[in-house]
Amino acid sequence: MLLLNLDPMVFVRVVLEVLSELDELWGRCLVWYFIRPGIPGLVICSSSTTGFFDNSKTTRLMLGLSWGSICVHKSPIWMHMTACSGMAVEATKGSMISRVFPFLYILYAQSRRFGASYALPDLMWQYLSGDICGGKARCIAMLKAFQEVIQEYSTPLEKTLSRDLTAKISIYVNFLNECRPISVSMGNAIRFFKNRIAELPLTMSESEAKAALHSYIDQFIGEKIMMADKVIVNHAVTKIRDGDVLLTYGSSSAVEMLILHAHELRKKFRVVVVDSRPKLEGQHLLPRLVREGISCTYTNINANSYIMHEVTRVFLGASAVLSNGTVYSRVGTACVAMVAHALLFWLLTHGKSALACLSEQIV
Amino acid sequence: MPDVQSLVNEFILKLKKRKIEGSQANARQTAVLLRSVISQQRIPYTSQAAALIDAVRAVGQQLTAANPIELAVGNIVRRVLHIIREEDLSLTTGAIEGLNVSSVSDDDSDTDKDDNPGLSAAALAAAARSTLRPPSLQTLLEDLPDSSAIPHTSSSGDNSDGKSKSADKSTKSRKLKHDVIEAVNELIQDIDTCHDQIAEQAVEHIHHNEVILTLGSSKTVLEFLCAAKEKKRSFRVFVAEGAPRYQGHLLAKELVARGLQTTLITDSAVFAMISRVNMVIVGAHAVMANGGVIAPVGLNMVALAAQRHAVPFVVLAGCHKLCPLYPHNPEVLLNELRSPSELLDFGEFSDCMDFGYGTGTPLLHVVNPTFDYVPPKLVSLFITDIGGHNPSYMYRLIADYYSADDLVLQKKAASVN
Numbered sequence: 089m090l091l092l093n094l095d096p097m098v099f100v101r102v103v104l105e106v107l108s109e110l111d112e113l114w115g116r117c118l119v120w121y122f123i124r125p126g127i128p129g130l131v132i133c134s135s136s137t138t139g140f141f142d143n144s145k146t147t148r149l150m151l152g153l154s155w156g157s158i159c160v161h162k163s164p165i166w167m168h169m170t171a172c173s174g175m176a177v178e179a180t181k182g183s184m185i186s187r188v189f190p191f192l193y194i195l196y197a198q199s200r201r202f203g204a205s206y207a208l209p210d211l212m213w214q215y216l217s218g219d220i221c222g223g224k225a226r227c228i229a230m231l232k233a234f235q236e237v238i239q240e241y242s243t244p245l246e247k248t249l250s251r252d253l254t255a256k257i258s259i260y261v262n263f264l265n266e267c268r269p270i271s272v273s274m275g276n277a278i279r280f281f282k283n284r285i286a287e288l289p290l291t292m293s294e295s296e297a298k299a300a301l302h303s304y305i306d307q308f309i310g311e312k313i314m315m316a317d318k319v320i321v322n323h324a325v326t327k328i329r330d331g332d333v334l335l336t337y338g339s340s341s342a343v344e345m346l347i348l349h350a351h352e353l354r355k356k357f358r359v360v361v362v363d364s365r366p367k368l369e370g371q372h373l374l375p376r377l378v379r380e381g382i383s384c385t386y387t388n389i390n391a392n393s394y395i396m397h398e399v400t401r402v403f404l405g406a407s408a409v410l411s412n413g414t415v416y417s418r419v420g421t422a423c424v425a426m427v428a429h430a431l432l433f434w435l436l437t438h439g440k441s442a443l444a445c446l447s448e449q450i451v
Numbered sequence: 452m453p454d455v456q457s458l459v460n461e462f463i464l465k466l467k468k469r470k471i472e473g474s475q476a477n478a479r480q481t482a483v484l485l486r487s488v489i490s491q492q493r494i495p496y497t498s499q500a501a502a503l504i505d506a507v508r509a510v511g512q513q514l515t516a517a518n519p520i521e522l523a524v525g526n527i528v529r530r531v532l533h534i535i536r537e538e539d540l541s542l543t544t545g546a547i548e549g550l551n552v553s554s555v556s557d558d559d560s561d562t563d564k565d566d567n568p569g570l571s572a573a574a575l576a577a578a579a580r581s582t583l584r585p586p587s588l589q590t591l592l593e594d595l596p597d598s599s600a601i602p603h604t605s606s607s608g609d610n611s612d613g614k615s616k617s618a619d620k621s622t623k624s625r626k627l628k629h630d631v632i633e634a635v636n637e638l639i640q641d642i643d644t645c646h647d648q649i650a651e652q653a654v655e656h657i658h659h660n661e662v663i664l665t666l667g668s669s670k671t672v673l674e675f676l677c678a679a680k681e682k683k684r685s686f687r688v689f690v691a692e693g694a695p696r697y698q699g700h701l702l703a704k705e706l707v708a709r710g711l712q713t714t715l716i717t718d719s720a721v722f723a724m725i726s727r728v729n730m731v732i733v734g735a736h737a738v739m740a741n742g743g744v745i746a747p748v749g750l751n752m753v754a755l756a757a758q759r760h761a762v763p764f765v766v767l768a769g770c771h772k773l774c775p776l777y778p779h780n781p782e783v784l785l786n787e788l789r790s791p792s793e794l795l796d797f798g799e800f801s802d803c804m805d806f807g808y809g810t811g812t813p814l815l816h817v818v819n820p821t822f823d824y825v826p827p828k829l830v831s832l833f834i835t836d837i838g839g840h841n842p843s844y845m846y847r848l849i850a851d852y853y854s855a856d857d858l859v860l861q862k863k864a865a866s867v868n
């Protein structure tokens with residue numbers, strides 16, 4: 089039976105029907121891993137593997153799905169292994185169970201590592217594909233995933249919660265690091281979280297401990313991220329005067345909040361959004377500002393020496409601020425800062441200010 | 452004449468529509484056109500040079516008005532005018548020297564003007580020539596009077612010498628045209644071979660295991676790097692892609708095809724990479740009289756980064772790009788803004804364009820300039836077809852190639868000339 093011309097939704101339904109017979113847990117993982125990347129790739133790949141089978145819709149689907157995940161995006165090495173093992177098993181031409189079982193077992197074992205939830209696989213996928221980007225967003229997503237992990241966590245016998253959980257968190261962080269190197273904000277959050285786990289009194293019961301950790305994470309997100317942003321914006325908005333021309337680079341959540349807040353305070357200004365490849369993030373910020381009624385100018389980073397003559401203030405977002413004052417940010421921020429600085433010396437009579445960098449995680 | 456006029460109109464149309472890409476192509480076609488104008492021009496017996504100059508000036512005015520941004524066109528017009536003046540000058544001094552030999556036994560025409568007032572034309576001509584040249588000990592010692600306009604004096608000098616020169620004049624008119632056309636042919640050949648002449652100097656500048664950075668795509672830079680490669684230098688090239696036209700992609704492909712190790716980077720990564728780079732080599736659109744460079748957009752940023760990291764910033768420019776004008780507010784006046792569609796997709800942003808219509812002014816502006824101005828203090832070296840020079844040396848080259856009278860192509864009513 090060829091799957092080439094199958095409608096994607098029909099395909100999904102067929103797969104789910106088949107998988108409902110199998111263990112629900114790794115079935116969920118399987119669906120999550122393979123269906124999410126892309127239906128077209130799956131269809132093509134599954135159709136190409138039909139040649140390897142003589143019967144058994146199930147095995148065809150299994151291998152097709154695994155090939156699909158490999159071809160569509162950077163899949164972890166174990167997926168390759170499972171596909172190859174499945175192929176090897178198939179070559180022995182045994183019964184269906186013997187063919188499929190090793191394949192399924194490896195999948196199952198991998199899924200077990202992440203605990204019962206698939207919050208972390210979801211997160212891994214989002215990092216890999218670049219769905220979430222930006223220090224703040226990644227940090228919040230990671231903390232929310234940790235909350236789910238804690239929810240479904242249960243202490244194994246003869247182990248203390250704090251040590252075991254810390255070990256598990258370290259393993260998860262390693263996985264996340266492999267998908268994409270962790271940012272400084274994420275590193276700070278992890279350190280905070282591990283401290284809190286270590287500080288839990290041993291007399292606390294498991295449910296109490298889990299509730300406490302949950303609330304600690306909420307507190308961290310609320311205070312260190314959300315509240316900090318508000319305070320930064322309140323301070324920074326005093327620097328914006330009427331008639332200002334602000335320049336910002338790329339898309340920083342803090343700078344966006346600042347501009348919108350200043351607009352709410354009825355200040356008269358206009359914004360220059362400088363954008364660059366490869367992500368072209370300015371194109372995401374631009375509609376959000378124009379929709380609020382802020383007059384914007386959009387340009388490429390190459391033209392920033394052309395546009396810098398009209399600019400009075402430059403606001404840049406930061407991913408991290410190091411202890412010697414160096415700012416670590418999106419590639420290209422240094423170019424914008426350099427040109428602004430160079431023009432500062434040319435136009436001494438204009439009120440061109442120095443740069444203001446907004447960051448929520450300074451350690 | 453109608454023949455030439457149609458050629459001129461055709462060229463003007465091409466310039467207006469920006470059909471010709473690149474300053475070399477523009478310069479070459481201008482030179483060829485002016486050659487046809489000169490060869491078809493009927494010149495009277497008296498003041499031939501002035502007639503030629505007027506004709507070329509009229510055409511040049513139209514050409515520069517068609518595309519003011521393309522400075523190479525104006526440069527070639529001024530070069531041709533300078534050629535006409537120089538050829539006329541050399542013919543005049545040659546004729547007067549011929550007369551001199553017959554009338555006065557000793558002394559060449561360049562010295563002892565006080566003794567021979569009749570040789571005022573030659574004196575003034577030589578004096579005019581020396582004011583264009585940089586002051587040297589010889590000219591300081593000669594103590595010459597100030598010059599006035601050359602063609603009229605030379606022509607008045609011709610007239611004052613009477614009938615004996617009438618026979619020379621007809622040959623002289625043919626000779627002037629002939630000389631001018633020969634010189635223009637040489638100019639065209641210079642334009643054609645400028646890449647080769649610049650590329651010959653590549654070996655002196657690029658050494659082994661160097662890392663070169665460039666931005667966008669320039670034929671001169673391509674030839675330069677390939678010439679160094681052919682002389683068995685091994686080096687790496689970083690090419691910044693040069694948004695929004697992404698011409699860096701083309702250059703990278705070309706370089707790889709010729710066997711150079713190339714890395715393509717985005718423009719925002721230039722500051723990150725420049726500390727690992729030994730030299731920045733770029734092409735230019737035009738070089739101004741103060742040594743400033745009109746370059747493709749983004750190069751001012753690269754020049755600033757290079758200055759910060761003490762990396763030499765080398766500009767390759769053929770002589771046809773050398774402009775005798777001073778850049779006043781070049782970011783605005785010598786720049787061209789292109790279509791926003793290169794930056795933003797109109798389909799995605801159509802809803803943004805709608806906002807603000809109620810208030811009357813559109814909320815979204817898109818700025819897409821073509822050129823950037825790099826001030827002379829950021830440029831370390833200019834490599835032209837006659838060698839490598841400092842930015843502060845540009846005025847000397849301009850004095851060699853252009854006359855001061857030609858800077859303004861527009862005809863004024865009460866013109867001195």
